[in-house]
Amino acid sequence: MSVDVLVIGAGPAGLAAARAARRAGARVVLLDSSDVLGGQFWRQPLAGGSDADIRALQHKWDRFVALRRVLTDDPDCEIVTGAQVWAVDRRDDAPPVVHALVGPADGGDRRRRVFVPRALVLATGAHERTLPFPGWDLPGVYTAGAAQAMAKGEGVAVGKRVLVAGTGPFLLPVAASLLHVGATVVGVVEASSWRRIARGWVPRPHELRPKDLMSKSAELGGYVRALAARRVPYRTGAAVLAAHGDSRVTAVTVARIADDWTPRQGTEQRVEADAVCVSHGFVPRTEIAISAGCALAADGSVRVDEEQRTSVPGVYAAGEITGIGGADLALAEGEAAGRAAAGRAGGAAEVARHRAFADRMHSAHGIRPGWKAWVGDDTIVCRCEEVTAGQLRTVLAATETRGLRSLKLSSRAGLGICQGRICGRNVEDLLPDAPLDPGRTANRPIVVPVRLGEIAAPPVEREV
Amino acid sequence: MKISVTVDGERLGAVAGQTVAGLLMSRGRVSWRTTSRTGRPRGLFCGIGVCFDCLVTVNGLSDVRACQRRVADGDVVETGAVDER
Numbered sequence: 001m002s003v004d005v006l007v008i009g010a011g012p013a014g015l016a017a018a019r020a021a022r023r024a025g026a027r028v029v030l031l032d033s034s035d036v037l038g039g040q041f042w043r044q045p046l047a048g049g050s051d052a053d054i055r056a057l058q059h060k061w062d063r064f065v066a067l068r069r070v071l072t073d074d075p076d077c078e079i080v081t082g083a084q085v086w087a088v089d090r091r092d093d094a095p096p097v098v099h100a101l102v103g104p105a106d107g108g109d110r111r112r113r114v115f116v117p118r119a120l121v122l123a124t125g126a127h128e129r130t131l132p133f134p135g136w137d138l139p140g141v142y143t144a145g146a147a148q149a150m151a152k153g154e155g156v157a158v159g160k161r162v163l164v165a166g167t168g169p170f171l172l173p174v175a176a177s178l179l180h181v182g183a184t185v186v187g188v189v190e191a192s193s194w195r196r197i198a199r200g201w202v203p204r205p206h207e208l209r210p211k212d213l214m215s216k217s218a219e220l221g222g223y224v225r226a227l228a229a230r231r232v233p234y235r236t237g238a239a240v241l242a243a244h245g246d247s248r249v250t251a252v253t254v255a256r257i258a259d260d261w262t263p264r265q266g267t268e269q270r271v272e273a274d275a276v277c278v279s280h281g282f283v284p285r286t287e288i289a290i291s292a293g294c295a296l297a298a299d300g301s302v303r304v305d306e307e308q309r310t311s312v313p314g315v316y317a318a319g320e321i322t323g324i325g326g327a328d329l330a331l332a333e334g335e336a337a338g339r340a341a342a343g344r345a346g347g348a349a350e351v352a353r354h355r356a357f358a359d360r361m362h363s364a365h366g367i368r369p370g371w372k373a374w375v376g377d378d379t380i381v382c383r384c385e386e387v388t389a390g391q392l393r394t395v396l397a398a399t400e401t402r403g404l405r406s407l408k409l410s411s412r413a414g415l416g417i418c419q420g421r422i423c424g425r426n427v428e429d430l431l432p433d434a435p436l437d438p439g440r441t442a443n444r445p446i447v448v449p450v451r452l453g454e455i456a457a458p459p460v461e462r463e464v
Numbered sequence: 465m466k467i468s469v470t471v472d473g474e475r476l477g478a479v480a481g482q483t484v485a486g487l488l489m490s491r492g493r494v495s496w497r498t499t500s501r502t503g504r505p506r507g508l509f510c511g512i513g514v515c516f517d518c519l520v521t522v523n524g525l526s527d528v529r530a531c532q533r534r535v536a537d538g539d540v541v542e543t544g545a546v547d548e549r
Contacts, residue, residue: 033513035534040512046481046534105513105532108525127514139495139507146511149531154486158508247505248494383509383517386501417516417527422509449516449527 003029003463005341006098006117008085008288011039012327013319013334014123015067018077020338021121027076029115029463031083031100037068039125040145041327043152057152057177059219060327083113086450088291095120095314096292101454108451112459119314119341122289122302123334126282126320129425130166131371132389134242134379136278140249144174144279150181157183159275163252165189165240166279168365172223174277175232185232186273189254191261191280192365193237200364212328216357241268241374243276252276261370280367283425284321287444299323300425300439306348308337316341325358372430381430382423384416392430402433404440419444467537472544484530484541485511485518496520496530496543 005021007014010032018030032039036046042064044054055061071077082103088096095117103110128143135141142158144166150156162183164175167190175185190197227234241263242253256267286294289302295311297303301324302317304310310317318337319330332351339345375381377390395401395411404427407413413427414420420427424441465480469487478487485508488496495505497519509517511531518530521542535541 033532104534104536106525106528107533127510127512137504137506139505142508143510146508146531149511150486150489150508154482154490156486156490158489383515386499386504417519418514421514 003117005119007121009123010037013330016331016334017121017338020335021342024342024344026342029078033084035081086447114459114462121337122317123319124285129281129283131280137380140275142277144277147277148174151177157181161273162275163273164277167191176223176226187233189238190236191239197364261368262373282324287447307340382413385412387413402436404435469535469539471541478535
């Protein structure tokens with residue numbers, strides 16, 4: 001089958017892109033590394049979940065069901081799940097050749113497939129950013145996304161007494177999901193102060209359409225009601241400064257922080273908990289875009305024009321990789337990208353409307369530099385290679401390097417199996433001066449770790 | 465559908481569609497690996513296949529992400545792996 005439009009990622013943006021491209025008459029192949037559609041936003045059990053349980057944990061579920069039905073019923077849309085894209089080869093004036101391994105996650109005998117698409121839509125989403133703090137490597141410390149994935153995908157609560165901490169509206173659905181699967185949420189701790197949240201969200205209300213405002217308010221209001229009904233304390237202007245325990249978390253230290261996130265001395269409180277779920281925002285998953293040669297914006301997201309075109313001919317990007325903005329924006333961008341990739345125009349206005357919300361979220365919840373004050377010399381920064389902040393500082397002082405690549409090779413931070421995904425941005429921020437090669441930690445020519453035997457095998461087919 | 469999986473030599477009932485991490489955590493395990501440098505315990509962290517902290521050995525093949533791999537009937541899962549370098 002010829003591939004007019006290849007879409008990578010089957011979350012909100014990728015699903016919307018695939019449908020829009022099909023409506024415009026293109027033949028579509030949709031790849032996702034998971035074995036179910038929906039991405040992280042619509043993560044669901046593979047089997048065995050009741051409809052009531054699914055609906056309790058999902059948002060905009062009917063939109064997902066409709067998208068899934070249209071695409072799975074369509075013979076001109078091939079959906080390939082369990083497809084891990086591991087590399088792309090650039091071509092002149094055309095989208096890159098895309099290499100995928102298809103089969104069970106990290107399996108040894110996955111099938112190699114190679115795609116040579118006429119147009120490529122990247123909808124690879126984002127992963128969480130978690131700032132380091134003493135004890136964050138203890139079992140029982142999770143990203144908030146992990147708690148959400150375990151609740152939505154497995155019906156499992158990551159702990160019995162759980163604290164949710166960090167910043168951003170995402171903390172609320174995570175706390176609500178934890179309650180639904182039976183955890184006691186001992187608190188939700190938001191780093192931003194009320195003052196900053198208000199300053200971020202409230203100005204220029206005329207820019208927001210009443211319908212959108214109502215929809216967002218209803219969504220957040222639902223979570224707030226769920227938390228209030230269970231008397232979950234919600235506090236702002238505070239952060240988890242340490243996790244305590246021997247072989248697992250048994251307690252955390254929570255303290256008030258200033259507007260720049262510097263801890264306020266003498267405000268520390270110890271909270272007993274067997275799990276703490278932390279989220280400080282999201283990092284776009286840009287490795288495929290970077291390998292394809294797409295130009296990035298200053299914040300590390302993929303730069304696109306009003307029709308979601310990247311700087312590489314025939315390559316489009318949609319959703320969180322073009323800037324963190326949530327599912328509504330991802331759906332709108334996916335629609336525009338799919339249509340443009342299939343050769344049609346339109347959709348830009350819809351995208352601009354949702355951007356207004358994303359901008360507000362960043363000004364209300366963006367990371368502030370005072371977090372570095374809660375990282376001690378013996379706090380691990382790179383979890384894979386177990387490199388502490390002290391070791392990083394020693395190497396920086398000894399080598400006087402300002403290059404992220406040389407810092408990685410001399411300190412080992414970012415050299416481990418996660419390929420610098422967890423520590424990359426944090427290492428960049430810990431440098432005293434701006435690095436010479438900003439964003440370098442997101443450069444991963446081999447997109448994920450793969451087995452040599454799998455890539456040595458000849459491709460099953462080359463699909464043009 | 466109920467299936468059977470062996471974890472560290474013990475036969476366990478599991479549900480088709482569960483991930484290895486979901487199975488381990490539903491049985492109360494919070495860590496199942498130790499780090500190579502300092503021998504510290506690790507288990508699930510990111511839950512979406514990004515951090516590689518939750519690695520297990522499945523059917524003799526090491527370095528499989530427990531949060532990404534679904535259990536299949538008859539799978540043999542071994543935990544406690546130390547990556548040796």
